[in-house]
């Protein structure tokens with residue numbers, strides 16, 4: 001590779017080298033910024049383009065690649081990227097949903113299938129996984145990641161990178177992944193997108209950076225910089241971040257691309273004009289400029305003026321060419337372009353079956369009073385709500401290649417699964433929102449919110465009359481898909497008023513009330529939790545949503561998802577997460593001067609790791625020793641007995657707490673988990689081995705070591721369990 005790339009670079013002019021650093025989008029698909037690229041054809045011919053995104057399908061990609069390899073002077077192939085975020089055309093649940101499965105095998109397979117479909121469509125690079133730790137559900141982009149926990153997030157990051165990239169990037173069914181958004185984007189102040197981030201190095205290293213690092217260790221090919229500042233300097237132009245940390249400390253050897261116009265946006269961050277911010281970014285370690293063309297239009301001038309060196313440009317160019325080499329594009333620029341494969345391997349019955357399984361496994365049962373679920377087929381069902389018979393919202397945010405029309409809504413799913421065995425009536429009951437201004441924003445990529453011609457009162461009246469005539473009400477409520485995702489922050493994360501009114505009216509009928517909640521974030525569901533009999537959180541479940549929801553509602557699949565993110569009672573509790581530090585005044589009932597709110601408990605509505613099953617599990621825990629062996633660690637064993645009436649899967653979770661540390665240590669930390677199947681009446685044994693490596697954390701000098709001392713632990717079904725034992729490390 002070195003010899004090949006060096007040889008090629010010797011032939012390149014400085015303009016051609018700068019051309020390789022240019023990533024463009026013709027903008028025919030979904031542009032997220034305000035700028036899209038122009039004169040695409042002539043730029044390709046002139047060697048002014050290194051890669052493209054937003055061009056999908058073998059036909060279009062072949063055309064673009066032909067321009068590059070037939071008509072540009074050095075015939076350097078392009079790379080083709082896309083936002084393949086949760087599946088390509090077979091859309092899987094949103095990433096926060098996939099993470100709720102706590103099933104790394106399933107997540108890896110979802111990425112493999114996504115890679116297979118994406119490459120069959122001509123692509124060789126995906127802008128995924130998104131691994132931004134997020135503790136503020138007002139931020140709409142929590143939908144795209146794995147939630148609040150660094151350990152869970154790292155496992156998911158690794159699984160996705162391995163799934164996408166496989167063991168050989170040059171195979172025609174693997175893609176190069178791009179971990180994003182580097183870094184700390186999930187900590188945007190006040191949950192407002194694109195906003196400032198400010199955090200201590202200790203918090204960065206211990207709580208926010210681990211998933212990016214895990215992706216690098218798994219061999220991720222590229223890294224996307226984020227929009228926010230890190231220590232005051234925008235990530236895209238931050239040398240400490242992109243070079244010292246990423247390459248120096250972590251040994252990353254792929255390339256870094258900016259986010260959409262994030263080089264140009266540094267002007268608004270107050271870092272100088274386009275020439276200045278482009279030079280700053282290149283020098284910081286940014287290799288590829290997405291859409292903004294600051295590199296293309298100013299780097300030559302900066303070189304002439306001595307503001308960047310030829311060496312700076314060479315380094316970035318070499319990294320892009322190396323990626324193309326690893327993808328096998330110099331061997332065969334058309335290796336990913338195969339019209340037959342596109343026809344045969346996209347949206348197959350097998351892929352859809354997997355999507356259905358993945359969806360069912362991503363649902364989290366939040367409440368099941370009086371065992372109202374699973375529903376008995378003999379019951380007459382009133383299926384109501386704006387998301388009950390709707391397929392424009394099933395895919396969720398960032399399904400750029402998904403076709404909502406191909407998705408299965410809930411009413412159809414129930415009919416598919418139960419056929420004539422069940423009596424189900426349907427009424428819309430409410431609009432997703434009655435707020436026309438909000439609807440307009442949610443409809444930016446197509447109609448997600450349709451405001452009914454009938455009045456809200458008429459919609460409710462119809463639903464109430466249906467409910468009165470039924471045995472049980474299933475209300476499918478929540479957000480429109482574009483009410484979460486990019487540029488979709490909300491300050492009130494409850495159900496929209498229109499739907500709250502509907503639920504209040506349904507409650508008055510006295511019929512058992514089951515809520516199926518679709519959302520891209522934790523919602524505040526306090527009233528709903530008090531008043532509904534059951535709540536099934538289904539996120540945005542993807543192309544097979546309705547079938548999977550019916551599978552779970554009727555008990556063909558027993559839910560096993562667990563929350564990867566805390567559900568607050570109200571927005572005033574945010575940021576809220578399970579692994580916070582202790583305070584010097586732990587909460588005490590009847591003691592005012594302890595940490596608390598006057599008006600709401602400290603505890604969330606539903607904690608991290610929480611999720612019910614149709615069955616129940618009993619835990620018995622033991623440990624191999626009282627002291628951890630410094631060489632071999634310590635083994636914790638849990639015996640999990642299924643004490644209920646259904647077979648079921650359980651996510652067994654191990655948490656620890658370090659009693660005394662060099663710095664204050666979190667009240668709880670997830671250290672291991674395993675998803676297992678336990679048949680009713682049976683007992684399954686799970687072993688977790690922890691070693692001193694699992695106890696290491698970054699100290700004030702950023703040394704990664706452990707402290708001897710006492711650690712508490714428990715193994716349980718959710719993060720809110722109590723410690724049951726302890727061990728010592730000497």
Ligand code: BGC
Pocket residue numbers: 032033083127180259260486
């Ligand atoms: C988003 C990225 C995405 C990129 C390309 C940006 O606005 O922040 O996550 O990969 O657009 O579509």
